[in-house]
Amino acid sequence: MNPLLLPPGQCAVLQLFSFEGTIAKTWGAYRMVLSRLFTPQFPGLQFIKPLGIGSGHGYRAWPKWEASGFFMVFESPQAAMAFRGRKEFREFVEKSDENYCIFMSPTSSRGSWSGFDGWQLHQNLDSSGPICSLTRATLKPEFLYRFWKMVSPISLEQKDYQGLIFSQGIGELPLVEQATFTVWESVRDMETFARKTFHGEAVREVYRLNGFKEQMFTRFLPWHTEGTWQGKDALAPYLAPNDLVFSSSI
Template identity: 30%
Template sequence: MDTPDRDIPDTGQIVTLTFHRFDGLRARLWAFAMMGLARPAMARVPGIGFWKLCGSGTGVGFTPRPNLGVYAILATWPDADTARAALTGGGILGRYRSMASESWTVLLRPLSSRGAWSGKAPFQPQADAGEGTALAALTRATIRPSVLARFWGRVPDISGVIGSNTSTMFKIGIGEVPWLHQVTFSIWPDTASMAAFARTGPHAEAIRAVRAENWFSEELYARFAIHSDMGSWNCVSPLAPNPSCLASEPL
């Protein structure tokens, strides 16, 4: 399924986040191996800019226990047409699609970004999406080894709040390196619901601890407008008005 672009132009940088679900031992072993072996092929994908291969965590937010059945690929592209051509073509991205039992890609327009990812500023913010528009939030951090226990001690409370929040349209925790490099990604129906979560409860307490105790050696916070999506997750698009067969968490 390809959700309409909601009058968002096709020019300017597009960020894609693709989730692949792998069933069966063979497919899961292949996906795990590709975390290292796919890198040369990824670098040769036409039009690709910044990219990252990520595993995922179990639960409704993220946890230190990996989910060996779900992997993600984040990439930047010069425009939506280039992104779609690469995502629906062959090569390594086509191989991922053929090995996966289900795939879903959300195309994103960067609205704001601060911080760095692997020493780079990968996203190019553009015009605001306006009130009442679905938004995505991405947080990426490199956790200092000395505070790992304190950081992961906070995670269950934050994940539980995300999971019980009925405003969240989609949420998942992914990462490049287990325990040390973590990414949270969530989709919200509007700015107000996103802000309400960020400013209250365990999440707000964790943010204060990050600042006071210097938990992260590198961090990035980005906000995106939803451009469109392709494929399905748990048999539907998470952006659908009534995703009746969407599971409570990515499995």
């Protein structure tokens, strides 16, 4: 087995966990809350959000109580790998029934998440393959009803859409703090969905009504995965780490 080729610079990680049984689910929820205390001090960790997981495709108000996760940003892939060796993290892996991790390099971003916008963007990476998209927002209370009324058509339209590899709703608080993480076969597929479907109309409506307190839209190039989600590694057919050529320029 060839060694994993690590890109230079900043590394983003989406980590998902699923737990079975009342004891494991309770442990997972409890430790996810406590994670806010022990994770910020880890060397090289620049940003972290403990997450709830949506029950359906894309945005969904109702969470999966048996699932949770983290979105993290590290100063380097080496720091990300070191974090995964930490005892507190290994406990999550050992007690979970299933876990899935996607390693990524940020390529573009606008907006912020809880004030974080410190992206070190990779400008010279090959973007001809799969692309990840993280869209997150903090909703204004007066906009909640209108937003969730638009969600169902978007989720149905996204399901089985051409070029969609993976989709998972994530968030900090049900209803108010929401995000969708998707992976597409190409930038073209992602932009076609964003602009030529009801999703595009909904985004224009949100901007017209100024319905978000805060929002962030970030793209990433995925370069490695570990584990499975719902029984499979959806990105595996698209990733060949040793064939990637990473630029030393960021």
